[in-house]
Amino acid sequence: MTTLASFGRFLYDFVIGDDWTAAVGVVVAVGLAALLVHAGWAGWWLPPLVVVASLSLSLWRGTRGIDPK
């Protein structure tokens, strides 16, 4: 069980890293693009916008609440 938990932690750190918002952003970007394509729309414009939005959110989460004192 400890080995399994260690492997799970390694996998989480390896794939997700410091902040989970990037990973969620990637899933959302790919999922929404697939939905757009499935509905017959051009989906190429959406993933870059979602990626930049999730990067901005991740940076905001990483720098908020920093106390200069």
Next chain:
Amino acid sequence: MSGVFLFLASFLASAVEGVEALTIVLAVGVSRGWRSTLLGVAAASAALAAVVVLLGPALTVIPIRGLRVVVGGLLLVFGLQWLRKAILRASGFKALHDEEAIYRREAAQAAAAGDTTGASMDWYSFTVAFKGVLLEGLEVAFIVVTFGSNQGNIPLAAAGAVAAIAVVAIVGLRVRAPLGRVPENTMKYGVGLLLTTFGTFWAAEGAGVSWPGSDLALLVLLAFYAAASWILVRLLTARHAALSLPAASTAAGE
């Protein structure tokens, strides 16, 4: 399609895929070290050779779209992690990387653990290089099989692909040293941009997206991410200054 045209078509199409793989390998190798990166390249080449030998012309049954989603999605997650850290460093919110401090720390930890080899595996470099080379290698194999079988001359299409990979490899060896002189955080910033660009391109293609301009869309994506990250660095730098924070000291970080 004449023989010459078949050779050229296979050469050019394979060269495009080869350059994409080379970009990833160079980026990871220069910024994180070559040993694990080259092991990843070797492992991907062996896996690719095994797949090609086992499947041969039946190669086209591999679900390349699903593979693109997985490989592209993971590259995109990795790219965003790199880009996030590079932006935080560039704006002063995170300490600059200090390889010497990390080397000293890891050497001390290895000595404490009784590890005297000093050659631990960097799974991150291995995985990124493996995935990039395997995916692009499979695409080269598809090109050879589809172009070659359409013209009834797979060996000539394969010769075009082999020539392209040889040229790309020579170019890679020549640009490796100049790239090594790029400042570390700049290099990591570039790696983050490249992984994010390729990851977006492949993951979206796997989801069924058709990029306008095909592979040329990679350049537009790269420019878009470079501009967006530059704006984010400027905004965070201004915020850092407004908070009157001291610059993060150079220390062993991630």
